[in-house]
Amino acid sequence: MSLSFKPVSAAFARRSAKVVARDLLGRLIVRTPNDSRPAERIVARIIETEAYLGAPDRASHAWNNRRTPRNASLYLPGGHWYVYFIYGMHFCVNLVAGEAETGGAALIRAAEIVEGADIAVRRRGLSAAPRSGDLAGGPGKLCKALAIDRAMDGLAVHDSRLWLAMGQRVKDADVATGPRIGVGYARQAATWPLRFAIAGHPEMSRPRL
DNA sequence: CGGAAGATCCACT
DNA sequence: GTGGATCTTCCGA
Numbered sequence: 001m002s003l004s005f006k007p008v009s010a011a012f013a014r015r016s017a018k019v020v021a022r023d024l025l026g027r028l029i030v031r032t033p034n035d036s037r038p039a040e041r042i043v044a045r046i047i048e049t050e051a052y053l054g055a056p057d058r059a060s061h062a063w064n065n066r067r068t069p070r071n072a073s074l075y076l077p078g079g080h081w082y083v084y085f086i087y088g089m090h091f092c093v094n095l096v097a098g099e100a101e102t103g104g105a106a107l108i109r110a111a112e113i114v115e116g117a118d119i120a121v122r123r124r125g126l127s128a129a130p131r132s133g134d135l136a137g138g139p140g141k142l143c144k145a146l147a148i149d150r151a152m153d154g155l156a157v158h159d160s161r162l163w164l165a166m167g168q169r170v171k172d173a174d175v176a177t178g179p180r181i182g183v184g185y186a187r188q189a190a191t192w193p194l195r196f197a198i199a200g201h202p203e204m205s206r207p208r209l
Numbered sequence: 210c211g212g213a214a215g216a217t218c219c220a221c222t
Numbered sequence: 223g224t225g226g227a228t229c230t231t232c233c234g235a
Contacts, residue, residue: 050216059216070230088228090217107216140217182216205217 003028003045003114004166007158013078017097017104020078021051022196024095024106026170028114030163031146042116042146044136045167046108048197048204050180052094054103059186062103073154075101081162083143083153090140093148095157095164109181109195111136112203113145120145132202139205174199176209 008027013020024046031042052060061071061084074082077100083093094105113120113136120136121129124145129135136142143149152162176199183190197204 052216061216066231068231084216085229087215087217088230092216094216109216138217144218180216185215 001168003168005030006166008164008166010079012164013080013095013097013157014099015078015097017051017053017106018194020095020097020104021049021106021194022175023169024049024108025175025196025198026167028165028167029108029111029146030165031148032161033147040116040119042119043114043165044111044142044146045114046111047137047201048108048110048195050107050109050196051097051194052103052105052107053194054098054105057186057192058189059180059183060103060105062105065103071103074103074105076154078104079157081152081155081157081159083148083150085150086140091143091149092139093143093152107139108142109139110197110201110203110205111142112201123147133204135203137203137205170198176200178209181205181207 027046029044033040054060054062055065062074070084076096078097080096082096082105094107096105098104136145157164176197177193178195179191180195197209
Protein backbone atom coordinates (compact mmCIF):
# COMPACT_ATOMS: atom_id res chain seq x y z
CA MET A 1 0.00 0.00 0.00
CA SER A 2 1.34 3.45 -0.89
CA LEU A 3 0.62 6.07 1.74
CA SER A 4 0.83 9.70 0.69
CA PHE A 5 2.39 12.18 3.12
CA LYS A 6 0.93 15.13 1.22
CA PRO A 7 -1.07 17.31 3.66
CA VAL A 8 -4.83 17.34 3.16
CA SER A 9 -6.18 20.43 1.39
CA ALA A 10 -7.79 23.36 3.20
CA ALA A 11 -11.10 22.26 1.66
CA PHE A 12 -10.92 18.73 3.11
CA ALA A 13 -12.65 19.60 6.38
CA ARG A 14 -14.97 22.29 5.01
CA ARG A 15 -17.45 19.61 3.99
CA SER A 16 -20.24 18.11 6.11
CA ALA A 17 -19.25 16.18 9.24
CA LYS A 18 -20.67 12.97 7.77
CA VAL A 19 -18.63 13.24 4.56
CA VAL A 20 -15.50 14.21 6.49
CA ALA A 21 -15.85 11.30 8.92
CA ARG A 22 -16.20 8.84 6.05
CA ASP A 23 -13.30 10.35 4.12
CA LEU A 24 -10.96 10.30 7.13
CA LEU A 25 -10.67 6.50 6.90
CA GLY A 26 -7.25 5.61 5.52
CA ARG A 27 -5.83 9.12 6.17
CA LEU A 28 -2.79 9.66 8.38
CA ILE A 29 -2.41 11.56 11.63
CA VAL A 30 1.17 12.78 11.96
CA ARG A 31 2.25 13.72 15.48
CA THR A 32 5.58 15.44 16.03
CA PRO A 33 5.74 16.24 19.73
CA ASN A 34 8.58 18.75 19.53
CA ASP A 35 10.94 20.15 16.96
CA SER A 36 14.08 19.35 18.92
CA ARG A 37 13.45 15.62 18.71
CA PRO A 38 12.14 14.92 15.20
CA ALA A 39 12.82 11.20 15.65
CA GLU A 40 9.87 11.10 18.04
CA ARG A 41 7.41 11.25 15.14
CA ILE A 42 4.38 8.97 15.25
CA VAL A 43 2.16 8.24 12.23
CA ALA A 44 -1.25 6.63 12.63
CA ARG A 45 -3.62 5.41 9.91
CA ILE A 46 -7.24 6.21 10.75
CA ILE A 47 -9.38 3.08 11.06
CA GLU A 48 -12.60 4.26 12.71
CA THR A 49 -14.50 7.55 13.03
CA GLU A 50 -17.88 8.97 14.01
CA ALA A 51 -19.71 12.05 12.70
CA TYR A 52 -21.35 14.53 15.09
CA LEU A 53 -23.69 16.92 13.34
CA GLY A 54 -23.91 19.93 15.66
CA ALA A 55 -27.10 21.66 16.80
CA PRO A 56 -29.65 19.12 15.41
CA ASP A 57 -27.74 16.15 16.89
CA ARG A 58 -28.61 15.29 20.47
CA ALA A 59 -25.39 13.28 20.81
CA SER A 60 -23.21 16.25 19.81
CA HIS A 61 -21.47 18.53 22.29
CA ALA A 62 -22.89 21.32 20.09
CA TRP A 63 -26.48 20.08 20.46
CA ASN A 64 -28.91 23.00 20.56
CA ASN A 65 -25.91 25.31 20.09
CA ARG A 66 -24.63 24.62 23.59
CA ARG A 67 -21.51 26.59 24.41
CA THR A 68 -19.19 25.92 27.33
CA PRO A 69 -15.53 26.60 27.95
CA ARG A 70 -14.78 23.00 27.04
CA ASN A 71 -16.38 22.98 23.58
CA ALA A 72 -15.39 26.45 22.34
CA SER A 73 -13.09 25.15 19.60
CA LEU A 74 -15.93 23.04 18.19
CA TYR A 75 -17.31 26.25 16.68
CA LEU A 76 -14.13 27.11 14.79
CA PRO A 77 -14.16 26.73 10.98
CA GLY A 78 -13.71 23.19 9.64
CA GLY A 79 -10.02 22.30 9.71
CA HIS A 80 -9.21 22.67 13.41
CA TRP A 81 -8.74 20.06 16.14
CA TYR A 82 -11.28 19.76 18.95
CA VAL A 83 -9.79 17.89 21.91
CA TYR A 84 -11.86 17.36 25.05
CA PHE A 85 -11.43 15.66 28.41
CA ILE A 86 -13.96 12.96 29.33
CA TYR A 87 -14.74 10.76 32.34
CA GLY A 88 -12.12 12.59 34.35
CA MET A 89 -9.47 10.41 32.73
CA HIS A 90 -9.31 10.49 28.95
CA PHE A 91 -8.93 12.78 25.97
CA CYS A 92 -10.76 12.42 22.64
CA VAL A 93 -9.74 14.11 19.39
CA ASN A 94 -12.06 15.38 16.65
CA LEU A 95 -11.59 17.18 13.35
CA VAL A 96 -13.97 20.14 13.23
CA ALA A 97 -16.01 19.97 9.98
CA GLY A 98 -18.02 22.37 7.85
CA GLU A 99 -18.44 26.11 8.21
CA ALA A 100 -17.58 28.04 11.36
CA GLU A 101 -20.23 28.15 14.11
CA THR A 102 -22.01 24.99 12.92
CA GLY A 103 -20.48 22.64 15.50
CA GLY A 104 -19.99 19.67 13.18
CA ALA A 105 -17.05 17.35 13.84
CA ALA A 106 -15.61 13.91 13.20
CA LEU A 107 -14.45 11.94 16.25
CA ILE A 108 -11.39 9.79 15.54
CA ARG A 109 -12.02 6.55 17.41
CA ALA A 110 -9.24 4.22 16.34
CA ALA A 111 -6.04 4.11 14.33
CA GLU A 112 -3.26 1.75 13.35
CA ILE A 113 0.23 2.96 14.25
CA VAL A 114 2.32 2.73 11.08
CA GLU A 115 5.42 4.54 12.35
CA GLY A 116 6.75 5.01 15.89
CA ALA A 117 4.95 2.07 17.50
CA ASP A 118 7.73 1.80 20.08
CA ILE A 119 7.12 5.39 21.14
CA ALA A 120 3.37 4.77 21.30
CA VAL A 121 3.92 1.74 23.52
CA ARG A 122 5.97 3.90 25.89
CA ARG A 123 3.38 6.68 25.93
CA ARG A 124 0.69 4.17 26.77
CA GLY A 125 2.79 3.10 29.74
CA LEU A 126 3.07 -0.46 28.43
CA SER A 127 6.19 -2.57 28.73
CA ALA A 128 5.66 -4.39 25.43
CA ALA A 129 3.51 -4.06 22.32
CA PRO A 130 -0.03 -5.23 23.13
CA ARG A 131 -1.93 -7.60 20.90
CA SER A 132 -3.51 -6.10 17.82
CA GLY A 133 -6.21 -3.55 18.58
CA ASP A 134 -4.98 -2.56 22.00
CA LEU A 135 -2.47 0.15 21.09
CA ALA A 136 -4.72 2.84 19.57
CA GLY A 137 -8.02 0.97 19.21
CA GLY A 138 -10.27 3.44 21.03
CA PRO A 139 -10.51 7.24 21.31
CA GLY A 140 -8.83 7.47 24.73
CA LYS A 141 -6.08 5.00 23.85
CA LEU A 142 -5.42 6.81 20.57
CA CYS A 143 -4.89 10.13 22.33
CA LYS A 144 -2.64 8.61 24.95
CA ALA A 145 -0.53 6.78 22.34
CA LEU A 146 -0.09 10.01 20.34
CA ALA A 147 0.28 12.33 23.35
CA ILE A 148 -2.76 14.35 22.31
CA ASP A 149 -4.12 16.50 25.13
CA ARG A 150 -5.55 19.94 25.89
CA ALA A 151 -2.52 21.61 24.32
CA MET A 152 -3.74 20.39 20.90
CA ASP A 153 -7.27 21.78 21.34
CA GLY A 154 -8.04 24.48 18.77
CA LEU A 155 -4.90 24.00 16.67
CA ALA A 156 -5.22 24.14 12.88
CA VAL A 157 -5.18 20.79 11.10
CA HIS A 158 -1.89 21.66 9.37
CA ASP A 159 -0.05 22.57 12.58
CA SER A 160 3.42 21.03 12.54
CA ARG A 161 2.78 19.27 15.86
CA LEU A 162 -0.38 17.48 14.70
CA TRP A 163 -1.39 17.31 11.07
CA LEU A 164 -3.28 15.20 8.56
CA ALA A 165 -1.78 13.54 5.49
CA MET A 166 -3.69 12.04 2.55
CA GLY A 167 -2.60 8.44 3.17
CA GLN A 168 -4.84 6.45 0.90
CA ARG A 169 -8.61 6.72 0.57
CA VAL A 170 -10.55 3.58 1.53
CA LYS A 171 -12.94 2.15 -1.06
CA ASP A 172 -16.68 2.15 -0.31
CA ALA A 173 -16.69 -1.64 -0.46
CA ASP A 174 -14.31 -1.74 2.52
CA VAL A 175 -16.30 0.64 4.75
CA ALA A 176 -18.61 -0.64 7.49
CA THR A 177 -21.21 1.69 9.06
CA GLY A 178 -23.42 1.56 12.12
CA PRO A 179 -24.81 3.54 15.06
CA ARG A 180 -22.40 5.51 17.24
CA ILE A 181 -20.94 4.18 20.49
CA GLY A 182 -22.01 5.35 23.94
CA VAL A 183 -24.76 7.75 22.90
CA GLY A 184 -27.83 5.80 24.02
CA TYR A 185 -29.16 8.92 25.76
CA ALA A 186 -29.49 10.73 22.41
CA ARG A 187 -32.92 9.24 21.55
CA GLN A 188 -33.53 9.22 17.77
CA ALA A 189 -29.99 10.46 17.04
CA ALA A 190 -28.59 7.36 18.74
CA THR A 191 -29.81 5.25 15.80
CA TRP A 192 -28.27 7.35 13.03
CA PRO A 193 -25.61 5.37 11.10
CA LEU A 194 -22.76 7.83 11.66
CA ARG A 195 -20.02 5.42 12.73
CA PHE A 196 -17.54 4.46 10.01
CA ALA A 197 -14.76 1.88 10.07
CA ILE A 198 -12.55 -0.16 7.81
CA ALA A 199 -14.45 -3.45 7.76
CA GLY A 200 -12.83 -6.22 9.73
CA HIS A 201 -9.81 -4.21 10.83
CA PRO A 202 -8.31 -5.54 14.08
CA GLU A 203 -7.82 -2.04 15.57
CA MET A 204 -11.56 -1.33 15.48
CA SER A 205 -13.00 -0.58 18.92
CA ARG A 206 -15.73 -2.69 20.47
CA PRO A 207 -18.40 -3.52 19.65
CA ARG A 208 -17.16 -4.36 16.17
CA LEU A 209 -19.18 -3.37 13.15
C1' DC B 210 -25.07 23.67 45.69
C1' DG B 211 -25.19 18.48 45.47
C1' DG B 212 -25.93 14.52 42.71
C1' DA B 213 -25.79 12.22 38.37
C1' DA B 214 -24.08 10.97 33.97
C1' DG B 215 -20.92 11.27 30.28
C1' DA B 216 -18.41 10.54 22.51
C1' DT B 217 -13.69 5.70 28.17
C1' DC B 218 -10.48 2.37 29.85
C1' DC B 219 -8.74 -1.02 33.04
C1' DA B 220 -8.69 -4.40 36.79
C1' DC B 221 -11.12 -7.79 38.73
C1' DT B 222 -14.70 -11.58 39.08
C1' DG C 223 -20.07 -8.44 33.24
C1' DT C 224 -19.35 -4.84 36.85
C1' DG C 225 -17.33 -0.99 39.18
C1' DG C 226 -13.95 2.64 39.96
C1' DA C 227 -11.25 6.64 38.48
C1' DT C 228 -12.63 11.71 39.16
C1' DC C 229 -13.15 16.31 35.22
C1' DT C 230 -16.96 18.82 33.11
C1' DT C 231 -21.55 19.93 32.60
C1' DC C 232 -26.50 19.70 33.54
C1' DC C 233 -30.50 19.83 36.39
C1' DG C 234 -33.36 20.16 40.30
C1' DA C 235 -33.68 22.15 45.09
